[in-house]
Amino acid sequence: MTSTSPLRKTTAPACHGPAEQAPADAGTPRIALLGSPNSGKSTLFNLLTGAGSTVGNWPGTTVAVGRGRWQVGGTDVEVLDLPGAYSLQARSPDEELTRDLVAADGAAPPSVCVVVTDAAHLTRSLYLVAQLREQPLRVIVALTMVDVVRRRGGRLDPAALAVAIDCPVVVTDPRARQGAAALAAAVSTALDSAVPQPRINRGADDLSRADDRFTWIQSALVAADGTLDDSPTLSDRIDRVLTAPFLGMGAFLAVMWLVFQITTKVAAPLQGALDAFFSGPVSRGGSWLLGALGLGGTWVESLVVDGLIAGVGMLLTFVPLMTIMFALLAVLEDSGYLARAAVVTDRLMRRLGLPGQAFLPLVVGFGCNVPAIAATRILPHARQRLLVTLLVPFTSCSARLTVYLLLAATFFPAHAGTVVFAMYLASLVLVVGVGMLLRRTLWRAMPNEPLVLALPPYQRPTWWVTSTVTWRRLRGFLQTAGGIIVATVIVVWVLQAIPVGATGSFGHVAPRDSVYGAVAQGLAPLFDPAGFGGWEIVSTLFVGFVAKEAVISSWAQTYAVAQPTSVSDPGSLGHHLIDSFTAASGGHAAAAVAAFLVFLLAYTPCVATLAAQKREVGLRWTLAGLVLQLGVAWVLAVVVFQIGRLLT
Amino acid sequence: MSPAATGAVSGVLSALEGGAATVHEAAHRAGVSLELAELAIDTLIRMGRIDATTLATGCPSGGCRTCASGVADQPGCGASAPSPARQGPVLVALRLRPPD
Numbered sequence: 191m192t193s194t195s196p197l198r199k200t201t202a203p204a205c206h207g208p209a210e211q212a213p214a215d216a217g218t219p220r221i222a223l224l225g226s227p228n229s230g231k232s233t234l235f236n237l238l239t240g241a242g243s244t245v246g247n248w249p250g251t252t253v254a255v256g257r258g259r260w261q262v263g264g265t266d267v268e269v270l271d272l273p274g275a276y277s278l279q280a281r282s283p284d285e286e287l288t289r290d291l292v293a294a295d296g297a298a299p300p301s302v303c304v305v306v307t308d309a310a311h312l313t314r315s316l317y318l319v320a321q322l323r324e325q326p327l328r329v330i331v332a333l334t335m336v337d338v339v340r341r342r343g344g345r346l347d348p349a350a351l352a353v354a355i356d357c358p359v360v361v362t363d364p365r366a367r368q369g370a371a372a373l374a375a376a377v378s379t380a381l382d383s384a385v386p387q388p389r390i391n392r393g394a395d396d397l398s399r400a401d402d403r404f405t406w407i408q409s410a411l412v413a414a415d416g417t418l419d420d421s422p423t424l425s426d427r428i429d430r431v432l433t434a435p436f437l438g439m440g441a442f443l444a445v446m447w448l449v450f451q452i453t454t455k456v457a458a459p460l461q462g463a464l465d466a467f468f469s470g471p472v473s474r475g476g477s478w479l480l481g482a483l484g485l486g487g488t489w490v491e492s493l494v495v496d497g498l499i500a501g502v503g504m505l506l507t508f509v510p511l512m513t514i515m516f517a518l519l520a521v522l523e524d525s526g527y528l529a530r531a532a533v534v535t536d537r538l539m540r541r542l543g544l545p546g547q548a549f550l551p552l553v554v555g556f557g558c559n560v561p562a563i564a565a566t567r568i569l570p571h572a573r574q575r576l577l578v579t580l581l582v583p584f585t586s587c588s589a590r591l592t593v594y595l596l597l598a599a600t601f602f603p604a605h606a607g608t609v610v611f612a613m614y615l616a617s618l619v620l621v622v623g624v625g626m627l628l629r630r631t632l633w634r635a636m637p638n639e640p641l642v643l644a645l646p647p648y649q650r651p652t653w654w655v656t657s658t659v660t661w662r663r664l665r666g667f668l669q670t671a672g673g674i675i676v677a678t679v680i681v682v683w684v685l686q687a688i689p690v691g692a693t694g695s696f697g698h699v700a701p702r703d704s705v706y707g708a709v710a711q712g713l714a715p716l717f718d719p720a721g722f723g724g725w726e727i728v729s730t731l732f733v734g735f736v737a738k739e740a741v742i743s744s745w746a747q748t749y750a751v752a753q754p755t756s757v758s759d760p761g762s763l764g765h766h767l768i769d770s771f772t773a774a775s776g777g778h779a780a781a782a783v784a785a786f787l788v789f790l791l792a793y794t795p796c797v798a799t800l801a802a803q804k805r806e807v808g809l810r811w812t813l814a815g816l817v818l819q820l821g822v823a824w825v826l827a828v829v830v831f832q833i834g835r836l837l838t
Numbered sequence: 839m840s841p842a843a844t845g846a847v848s849g850v851l852s853a854l855e856g857g858a859a860t861v862h863e864a865a866h867r868a869g870v871s872l873e874l875a876e877l878a879i880d881t882l883i884r885m886g887r888i889d890a891t892t893l894a895t896g897c898p899s900g901g902c903r904t905c906a907s908g909v910a911d912q913p914g915c916g917a918s919a920p921s922p923a924r925q926g927p928v929l930v931a932l933r934l935r936p937p938d
Contacts, residue, residue: 276880277880277881277884279884279885280884281883281884310889311873313871313874313877314873314876314877314880316880317877396885397845397847397848397851397885397887398845398848400845400878400881400882400885401844401845401846402845404845404846404847404878405845405872406879407874408846408874426862429860429862433859433860520843531861533860536859537859551906639854653840682847714855837926
């Protein structure tokens, strides 16, 4: 509408304060504007009432309602701009107020309900119309966005729609100030008419009543020739492959294999350069500085250079590897692919009888098990939470990745990426296998509810999101691992410095003759059947019990050698490892390493995970889980070695 | 299940109960348009037949404070409701529950 409009705008009474508003004068017709958010309702309200309108909280609520005066056919009417609502079945305080204010049996039902209806989303908008038509109310549909529908090539016949829904339909375009006159005429006519008979909904319960409304909507759409572009998008076509039961799983495995291949191939030379820097100039600089301070050749130099500098340096050599892996995962996440992977995983878990929602904590577990345990709270049933809490430690966290890489590069240098990928695959198999075992023994009856995912469309990953997410995860890894490694290096150094018996003095004893070595030698025979019963190998499992991040640095301390030059060229540490595994396995080193990797994957991730489990499920189940992890790890390691020994 | 025999909302509900994993799949199984399926799911949520929960697929770019699994006063994974400050890609999970 323009300045030629026949409508005269009037100013709202002064008593309509900004906080609360007084009711309209008795006898003044009340016109309620309803509609979904962003349907153009408030723009239409401003067009009808102009500058004289006010916005304030409805009495007794914190919900804002616009009120104004509008003259229709010589009669002053009050216009209410009600909060946006999709339905009279309210989900928010705003929708509750809208429902209450238009209730036909309420204190002051509106004289006319004008439903601002977005033609571009007609299906959704008509549900509110359907609910209103079932009440003794005068209803007018103000149809907006018709131009948008026609620009998109769609069709819509407002006159036919009016006949189908049995109420007036007025085409308006509030942004272009058009349609107000026609709407005023329709409102005036409605005010002069009796309240129409409500539409009869033949449903017997809420579900069948909703079905009845949908049938009414579909009939109206057909009658109005309302066409919608429901053809599959590019995302839909891609999803037909990536979320298909078998193809989707194959694609997921292929993507993850590619991630580990890229990670291992690209990171290797960068790691070599970093390690050369720490084991060369930095270590020499540390020795020189301590020598200048008169501490050269003492236990202080051993602790600082062989322990702290080497340990922290080792951690920093993994920065390129973790950066690449975190960046690739961030790209997958930002592109929308991980949501598809969740669909595939969820479907698999449900078919195996495991709770579908468990995929979220398990996905988190591949980063770190501690927040994954906390994430089990999303599961609705206590039994589901307990089951998934026991399964999370079998997901391979990023801390275990460094050990996989070192051993894969040492023993299987040509296939390091594939070995790491196989460990993640083994992790999935473990989760599913142990889950099915528990489901069929301890928890035969467990509620299992479907999960439906609204997949976001694919999008081009952005540098900003990818770099931000990568940096946050890398920083978290470095902060956690850095603190753990420094603390563990010191504790391991102290335990290795305390002699057992009369074989030396503090700080001057071979690791084998220290407290550290003695404990490891006492437990090593337990692992003989698994092929890695050497005390040097077993000792690192204790450290790994505290935190997997410190496994490699403790090995390096044990062998009293420099840290590996890089994960793809493990240098002298690698040679020591080959010797130890070969000796412990009777010449079947490859089988023993495979068994060790499986044990490392399956046994307790770290004490922080145990603490998280205790917080969520209590001490009794935490201890039961601990026994389960150690038992499964030991049995699998023995099986892998015994079978591997026959094959190698 | 044919929506003509049972109605669009019942058809979508049956599709969900039958294991449809995405809204697209539910629409396909129920034989309705995607827009109608989305409206049916919204209606089912309002009726209390299913629950909707916003989930995070991974750590968000804004840190734990913005995690979809957290709330403003209880950031991080596993909190009881989505954080209003959540950012990044999220999933909507629909959990079937019996009618009241």
